[in-house]
Amino acid sequence: MNKNAMKLISMLLVLLMLFTCLAACKKNEATDTDGTESQTGDVADGTAAQSGDTESLENGPETDDQGYIKDTLPESYDWEGADFDILQWKLGHDFVVGAEASASSINRVKFQSQKAVEERFKVKIKVHEEDDGWRNDTLISALEASVSVGSGTYDMVSHYTDSAGRAITNKLCMNLNALPYVDFEKPWWPQHLLESATIGEKMYYCGGDINGENLIRYMCTTYVNLDMYEEYHIEELVDGRTIYEVVEDGDWTIETFQTMALGTTGSDESIYGLTWRDGEYWDAFLYSGGFSLVKSENGVLTMNDDLQSDRMVTWVAECQKLLTQTHPDTKQDYGVAFKEGRSLFGGDEHLTYAEELVSDGTVNFSVLPMPKYDSDQEHYYTCEGYFSSLITVPSDVKDTDMAGMLVEGLASQNHRVVKDVVYYDIFQARYSAAEDAKGAKMFDILYASVVFDVGRVFNHNGFNSFIFRHVVGDSTASWTTAYQENIDQWINGINDLYVALG
Numbered sequence: 001m002n003k004n005a006m007k008l009i010s011m012l013l014v015l016l017m018l019f020t021c022l023a024a025c026k027k028n029e030a031t032d033t034d035g036t037e038s039q040t041g042d043v044a045d046g047t048a049a050q051s052g053d054t055e056s057l058e059n060g061p062e063t064d065d066q067g068y069i070k071d072t073l074p075e076s077y078d079w080e081g082a083d084f085d086i087l088q089w090k091l092g093h094d095f096v097v098g099a100e101a102s103a104s105s106i107n108r109v110k111f112q113s114q115k116a117v118e119e120r121f122k123v124k125i126k127v128h129e130e131d132d133g134w135r136n137d138t139l140i141s142a143l144e145a146s147v148s149v150g151s152g153t154y155d156m157v158s159h160y161t162d163s164a165g166r167a168i169t170n171k172l173c174m175n176l177n178a179l180p181y182v183d184f185e186k187p188w189w190p191q192h193l194l195e196s197a198t199i200g201e202k203m204y205y206c207g208g209d210i211n212g213e214n215l216i217r218y219m220c221t222t223y224v225n226l227d228m229y230e231e232y233h234i235e236e237l238v239d240g241r242t243i244y245e246v247v248e249d250g251d252w253t254i255e256t257f258q259t260m261a262l263g264t265t266g267s268d269e270s271i272y273g274l275t276w277r278d279g280e281y282w283d284a285f286l287y288s289g290g291f292s293l294v295k296s297e298n299g300v301l302t303m304n305d306d307l308q309s310d311r312m313v314t315w316v317a318e319c320q321k322l323l324t325q326t327h328p329d330t331k332q333d334y335g336v337a338f339k340e341g342r343s344l345f346g347g348d349e350h351l352t353y354a355e356e357l358v359s360d361g362t363v364n365f366s367v368l369p370m371p372k373y374d375s376d377q378e379h380y381y382t383c384e385g386y387f388s389s390l391i392t393v394p395s396d397v398k399d400t401d402m403a404g405m406l407v408e409g410l411a412s413q414n415h416r417v418v419k420d421v422v423y424y425d426i427f428q429a430r431y432s433a434a435e436d437a438k439g440a441k442m443f444d445i446l447y448a449s450v451v452f453d454v455g456r457v458f459n460h461n462g463f464n465s466f467i468f469r470h471v472v473g474d475s476t477a478s479w480t481t482a483y484q485e486n487i488d489q490w491i492n493g494i495n496d497l498y499v500a501l502g
Contacts, residue, residue: 064416069187071412073405078122082399084406086125088158089132089139092389094211095158097127106213109421113413121409123402132160134386140167143394147172152398156391156407158211164390165458168204169500173392175202179404186408188415190215192381196292196451199501201299205390205457207450210411212419216351218388220284221446222257222368223338223346223353232344234260244438247368247445250375254289254318257371261322261345262329273329274322275337276347279469280385282323283349283456286468287381288370289315293455293463293490301454301498303490308483315373316472316479324475339363349385366439369446380449383456390457454497455490461500462493 061069086095101111114125132139140163146153159167167173176182184194188209197203207215224243229235237259238246246252261273276282286292291312295304306312325331335353338346341363346353357363369380397403423443455463467486471477 066416068416071186071188071408072183073181073409073412076120076122077405079402080122082123082402084123084125084156084402085154086127086156086158087139087142087154088127088129089160089163089389090129091133091387092158092160092211092214094214094389094391095125095127097129106418106421109418110213110414113410113417116417117406117409117413120413121402121405123406125406128154132163134160134162136160136163137166139163140170140172143167143172144170147394147396150396152394152396154394155397155399155403156393158389158391159205161384161386161388161390161457162460164205164392166460167392169458169461169497171500172395173204174395174397174400175204176206176393176407177201177203178400179393179407180401181404182408186412188411190450190452191448192379192451195296196453197457198296199454199497200296200301202501204501205392205452207384207388207390207452208411209415209419210391210407211389212414213422214389215384215450216419216422216447218349218385219351219446219450220281220349220370220382220385221347221351222370223348223357223365224368225338225341225344225346226364226366227341228265228344232264232266234264234344237264242438243366243368244442247380247442250372250377252368252371252380253374253377254315254322254371255374257345258318258321262327265329265344269328270337270342272331272337272343273327274345274347275331275333275335275343276323277335277349277353278332279473280349281347282319282469282472283465284370284382285315285319285323285472286465287383287451287453289319289373290377290379290381291315292451292453293465294453294494296454301494303487303494308487311373312483313479316468319472320475320477323472326475338365350387366442367446368442369449380445381451382446382449383451383453390452455493458493458497461497462489464489464493 064070088094096107096111096114098111100107102108117123118125128142130139130142139157139159143154143157157167157173164173184203184206189206190208193206193208194203197205209215226243229243234243235241238251238256241249243252246256263273265271265273291306292304293307295302321327322330331337335346335348335356337343339357339360339362351367354367357365370382372380391407393403393407423440453465456465459465464486467482471479471482
């Protein structure tokens with residue numbers, strides 16, 4: 001049998017496993033891997049009630065015929081064909097312009113999802129695109145032109161991350177908590193969204209399954225070369241466990257990362273324990289240790305006191321051991337070594353790197369969540385790269401009822417169809433290992449770990465979230481010194497934000 005035939009058979013077997021896993025995933029939406037309420041929807045090997053568990057089914061949330069939790073919106077509603085106008089940045093491309101609906105499988109399913117929402121609520125979704133990006137005000141100018149005269153031109157906006165922050169401080173966006181119908185506790189909204197994005201008692205931006213393709217593509221993550229994990233007997237360092245078991249056991253910590261990555265791959269100078277693309281990857285470590293720049297408690301926005309704790313000083317020092325390139329096993333190399341199969345771990349601020357790896361086909365890998373501070377930390381956390389999108393609603397929106405219904409409706413509908421296509425059609429690396437369901441679970445854990453720190457979104461507002469990045473990448477830098485030098489600026493940033501938002 002020739003090699004091409006063998007590859008075809010292998011691909012067919014993988015597809016068979018994919019469809020089997022997809023069916024199981026959809027039935028497991030009600031709980032996550034720890035048995036708590038899921039926020040991702042697709043958790044392989046979850047602990048949700050199956051058909052034989054009558055009590056759980058009776059007492060749990062109502063599900064549709066595919067096993068997804070149902071939303072609480074009207075089954076249908078007649079907005080009499082009203083336009084629902086979405087302003088979006090071109091590169092983010094969260095919503096599909098009709099002419100592009102057949103450009104790819106992702107575009108097709110996103111367009112179909114939009115059409116399903118149109119039919120359900122009897123509206124016409126219109127998508128308007130503007131250039132946007134770092135310090136690019138074209139999209140904001142279009143939004144401001146409407147808000148300044150109260151014309152209500154747009155009903156929803158999809159921004160570049162920094163653009164969303166600037167639009168909000170310019171009073172162009174409304175408090176999403178004031179929208180009827182939107183329920184941020186539902187599984188199509190990330191589990192850490194409310195706690196990380198709340199400003200006082202308000203929330204002006206969101207992300208989730210409503211823009212799931214973009215959210216997936218730009219999650220900061222760590223990759224593991226599964227063949228090297230076996231070749232270098234890394235499991236012997238963790239009581240014979242696979243990397244999947246380490247993550248699921250809650251033991252994927254900074255200490256475990258160091259133990260695996262440093263001093264384990266031999267003396268060959270072309271082989272590494274950890275490589276990464278660039279310094280944006282370092283941003284994710286601020287959050288993975290359970291920290292953030294800004295904290296919201298009891299309706300009050302403050303600097304996170306943990307930033308001046310001994311725990312933070314320790315965390316920074318541990319990150320520096322991995323990221324300052326003082327050890328021969330670590331290197332910033334723009335993703336080259338991992339792609340060539342010469343690095344045990346690889347780091348990147350974008351999950352689009354997975355597409356490159358799948359296309360190249362050289363590395364048998366899985367994605368991992370970012371490492372925790374220690375095994376006592378309850379959750380894994382990561383952040384989005386700056387090319388991710390955030391969703392807002394203009395402050396001059398014509399009809400808040402329609403806006404709320406469509407924001408929730410799009411998120412709910414995309415949850416059922418779009419995310420699966422992204423996972424299965426684009427990120428096939430999710431199933432690149434023999435342990436397909438286990439690899440799938442790593443994606444689910446990563447997706448559930450995303451946070452939306454106010455300090456990162458409003459970086460332009462004086463927070464300068466890049467300080468952490470600069471410190472962990474410099475072996476001579478002191479976090480204590482950096483904190484003292486920047487705390488006044490950060491506090492002013494919070495005060496300015498309160499002033500800007502009234």
